[in-house]
Amino acid sequence: MQLNFTVEDDVFRAAAREWLLASVPAAPPPHDGPAARAYALAWLARCHAGGWSGISWPSEYGGRGLSPERLIIWYEEYVRARAPSVLDCTFVALNHAGPTLIACGSTEQKAFHLPKILTGQVIWCQGFSEPGAGSDLASLATTGVVEGDHLVVNGQKIWSSFADVADYQELLIRTAPGFRRHQGLSWVICDMRSPGITVRPIENLAGATHFAEVFYDNVRIPLSNVVGDLHDGWRVAMNTLSFERKTAAIGLQLDLSVKVEDLIALAMPAPGSAMAERLATLRAEAASLRAMTYRTLLRQPATASDGSLVRLCFAELAQRVHRATMDVLGAEALIASQATHDYLESYSETIAGGTAEIQRNIIAERILGLPRVKAA
């Protein structure tokens, strides 16, 4: 894919490169907990001070409203500089809670929350999935009952990333009993310090605890925290998921190319060897993922199903890259703790944000036009 950058774009790239060179922290980010929170907020505050926070947000809300071409340049430079992963605990706030508030929130909600997000003062988490509602989100059962000017919330969420260190949660609940499935849901801003909330971190395969179960026991949430209209949460949630699935992960997708090049430099495979062939294939796959990412970003109007295609290719390629890293390191992987950690974390790539099977269903139905599979 050919991108034609202008002279002004080159000037922008030079400014981004210079700032990143001077600003990227030397220490790597902690994996989880309060230390990860402090690191991520400090990095975001530094980005904000340098004019690099909320770069895709409209300027009327404090962002920079950058064009897709400029976003591409920024993230190319970002991964080149080995800046902290974009998938840190500020990810939800910057990439889907903030954009959802911009699209569907009230004037008061925007005025209160958006500046705090952009300047690195708050962490948000997402409370959509439940033990009985993941891929089938519309079957969620956590309830909110209107009492005066509050909702009283009872139930449980699970897999809520960063919930243990979050200030706010984008919480999807059932507020109109009697209505089923997509109807009668509401998207509310939940203050994670409200009485009645219990957060129980879950340890993953890699030993990190960046997601959690969240329990709600008569949690009182002001009705003024409902985003969009009461009982209109499905529409708002689809906005959230579209931000999450479209371009939020561009930094991760471009970073795979850097990881593959680092791996090739580390492996130095003999020409013609099986490893050389495997790494060449990974390099070609990373290049095609990059091209798909650019195409999705530049295509107007972009569609959510394009996002599914990129998301699926990214998730499965990331797993192959981390598997190859383990094979290149061999027994050394046992002491290269970061590589082992990244490899174990990569198992979640084909689950988080919609499983590989669900992405394939979307691609089959919406891109290939295949008939919908009916549940047995």
Ligand SMILES: Cc1cc2nc3c(=O)[nH]c(=O)nc-3n(C[C@H](O)[C@H](O)[C@H](O)COP(=O)(O)OP(=O)(O)OC[C@H]3O[C@@H](n4cnc5c(N)ncnc54)[C@H](O)[C@@H]3O)c2cc1C
């Ligand atoms: C690292 C990570 C972070 C996460 N962060 C969050 C978060 O912050 N907030 C949040 O709300 N959730 C979060 N999740 C949850 C995630 O969205 C769900 O795990 C995901 O949607 C799958 O739901 P489930 O786990 O309930 O699996 P299920 O939906 O029960 O699926 C089980 C299996 O059945 C398959 N399956 C289900 N339905 C179909 C179908 N129709 N066709 C074919 N196969 C099907 C699935 O692909 C899967 O293999 C996170 C998950 C991970 C791994």
